[in-house]
Amino acid sequence: MKLILATSLLSLLTPVQSLNNGLGLSPQMGWASWNDCASQVTSSRIKNATLALINTGLAAKGYEYVNIDEGWLKGRSSNGDITVIDEKFPEGMKALGDFIHDHRLKYGLYTSRGTVQCSTAQYNATGSQDYEVQDANWLVSQGMDYLKEDSCGGGPNNPTDAFTDYATMRDALNATGRSVFFSLCGWYTWYAPSGDSLGNSWRISGDGTNWGALTQSINANVELGKYARPGAWNDPDLLVGTGIGSNRGEDKCFDGDTEIPQSSDWYMTNDEQSRAQFTMWCIMSSPLIISANLNQVSEYALETWGNEEAIAVNQHFRTYPEGTSVEDEIYQGIRIFGDDMEYDKSTDKGSGVNVWAKPLEEGKWALVFLNNEDEVGDVTCDSECFEQLYDLDAGVKYTVRDLWEHEDEEEELVADEEGKFEYTAEGLARTGGVKMILLTPVD
Template sequence: MRLLASLSGVFFSVHGLDNGLGNTPQMGYNTWNDFECEGVSEENITKVADKMVDLGLPALGYEYLVIDDCWAHRRGEDGILVPYEKAFPHGMKNVADYVHDKGLKFGIYTDRGRWTCAGRPGGSGYEVTDAQTFVSWGVDYVKTDSCFGPDSLEDPPSPEAIGQYELFRDALNKTGRKVFLALSGWHNWYSPYGKSLANSWRIGYDVRDWRSAWNYAIRVNAFLSEYGGPGGWNDPDMLVGSSPGAAVKMTPQQSRTQFSLWSVMAAPLLLGSSMLSMSSHDLETYTNAEVIAVDQDPLGIQGQIVWENCPLRKRADVHQNQYYDEIPYCQQAWAKPVRDGFALVLLNLDRFQPAKVDFKVYDVCWSSPSSKSCDFFEDASVRDLWSKQELGVRKSIQVTLDPDGASRMFKLVPLKWKASETEPAAMAATKSQRRPALRPQRMGMGPPLILETDTVHFLQEPTEL
């Protein structure tokens, strides 16, 4: 992958964000998809805070309420940011206090460049002032964007691009307040340096529908699992719901698949639309405690593709600035080790045809960082995390998946762990026909190595779950 391979010659500061936050991916809500510029206001923020509490979201871990772009109007003579007076008549500290009184944490938006993406005052040259201002307001979370900054579209990043983020990181450190820092640089070349800069970092452009979720998030994050973990997380962007009337949305099955995949990818769970008019389907999706537990698992391992029949992807194509394609007509299996087993998502990307998939449960073992760290097993107790049904002990899972982004999600608890590193005979016999996870082969800062491809094995007479 060219964008990661080329990082070997770039050197940046090794100092990190010293806040002790981000041991699990952040959860909360961001205003952008709902309100963009026109609707961001004190009135709507207080309504959202009330609604989050009414829906019981804080109890499930959704703790951050983050105001995105367009709140800032100008800088005063002292350099301090001034919000739009009509939208925020009582000032930002008053809004933060209201959010805190609801038991939530308050987040705000800035940009590393001279201007924000919507043309409001940016943070370049004001890093210390803004950090001190945000802390005085009681801010708990800062999203910092990448518009109008040096080399925002370069590949690889230059010292100037990383340096601006370092300035703000250091300014936050010096305040002494623990503030979650989320970068929005829209590029996966931040990932190798992410934990030195922030608690999370965007890996691609905005996700606004299923196709952009594939191009800018799912296929990109498959190559980045080694960089995410406790303290800092690859961020594939906000969750897009399916509520009627939303400006940004997916179909109900696609939005549920996104939530399942984001959980297996150990991604931030930031609700991105329709908080005030959320459909019952979306509410059911986002309040599934068992799926949330997968995302928040304390091991903090980002899941990987453990099987697929998709075309072999070119490393250079993963660079989202140069590649935006149709979703492939294929299927994937993603798996993530959790402290008491594995989480598994079976996914049908084909837009038009259903797919029958037969997945051998021992294949989830490839989702461990190395095969030697995973004692092999032949069968597992299986639970469907959406129907919340126990499916018994199985050696394989057979399902038919509807087209256009349908998926099934399971929890697997192995019953017969193998103490030896020797693979079961059945596993060894079929290993050459399976596609292992995208386990990186490191040479300095070299790119991940795509190891193999394989073909899907459809059942003639499946016993479906």
């Protein structure tokens, strides 16, 4: 009941204008500096990340944005223009953007809708409130292709104030004449009903710093699929790894225990949870923005983020005939079995199992089986679960392709004598074990 009332209220607050930039027809893909260097980001780190996207092959697979989070902006000049921290970015932001563009990638920058940015123990700076037009023009003059606007310093977090602030920046970006992907970082599910009128994506939960926080993001996203569509996506936050090379490891940007204490609980307990996150982000049509040191992560992590079959599930959708109601168009995967999950990083114990599904072209369906229990186990999609795949035909056989093993299973999926389907993913690892399959009808 609370969700229904909130949705009704938010529909009255939706701005009448919209962001009309033609971008984000599929979820954005790229890299962001936050979980790598937090506010200690530097120009050299950004250049290294740009080259790493290319050298690892990730850029060729669609990871096109190089996004700089907070940590580069110093303040304002006497005329109100943004100034840059010269010691960290000696060549300036325009030259850095040129470097990224010269490598055929796209350039992202950061601000906050309030009077200040979110800040760390090592950094704080001004936000864009009351400077939206001036900031939009300055950022575009640097070559910006992508803007993440955080929600710190903006006063009370309520729809009225937040939507007004974001609409002001939206209009400022529209007025520049440059198509800029606009990523709202507002942290609440109540952005979703109005998100498409404000930006190309909107954060739906708090920072996804570890598997516990990310399971809550998954839980929150269950009810929000109806708001996702080309050009407009629910954002459950960045793709994070195990933290090697960031606030830990030989190539760290800062000491995570002393310099930026808020980073102490960042990152996954193990690689399997990182793969579980990526798999869920693919089925949920979520933005795929990696935030880690690509020169230090494991081969397993690179294989995870580079899985082209999984990426295809994220980037592709079923097309719907003209006249199909919005309610019947599914662009984000839906949970077809299971309840909300929990995970406590301090004890490394979780609970809950999920099955999610997403319709694709030619009658295909992608399914994800996720085990978040505290022991290895099987996860089954029974007949009631399969009934939610609205066009599965009991008279048709389906090949079953394992998208992590990259091979078709020997047995096809076939309905029983009563016309019902059932499938079990066996032996999934504890607290983040996952399997992703593609069902394809056999001619």
